[in-house]
Amino acid sequence: MLQVTDHAGKVTFEALDSKAVEARKKAVLEAYEKAEKARQESGKDEPKLAKPAFSVLKDAISGKDAKEKAEAEAARHKEEHERKLKEKGGGT
Numbered sequence: 001m002l003q004v005t006d007h008a009g010k011v012t013f014e015a016l017d018s019k020a021v022e023a024r025k026k027a028v029l030e031a032y033e034k035a036e037k038a039r040q041e042s043g044k045d046e047p048k049l050a051k052p053a054f055s056v057l058k059d060a061i062s063g064k065d066a067k068e069k070a071e072a073e074a075a076r077h078k079e080e081h082e083r084k085l086k087e088k089g090g091g092t
Contacts, residue, residue, distance in 0.1 A: 001058035001073055007032040007049040013057070013077040015070035021056070028052045 002014045002021055006028055016024055029052060036049050057077060061070045 001056065001070060003055040003057055003077065004028055005053040007035055007052055009050065011081055013074040015074040025054055
């Protein structure tokens with residue numbers, strides 16, 4: 001279970017197997033680098049983009065229905081995150 005906050009501030013909760021976590025991190029970091037390079041080349045006076053952040057929320061979910069459990073856990077985290085944003089008066 002991986003929580004990703006990308007360079008635009010978007011938070012996602014993803015049910016990934018351990019092998020896919022590093023690939024996902026790499027893809028998010030590459031997207032950040034590409035967006036930051038485009039920002040720098042634009043010549044506009046815009047603030048530097050925030051670096052992506054990653055949190056492993058759960059190392060392993062086992063059992064024959066592990067994928068379903070992980071997806072349900074990701075959905076639960078997403079709902080909780082959205083509820084907290086609403087309480088603060090923010091968007092998703």
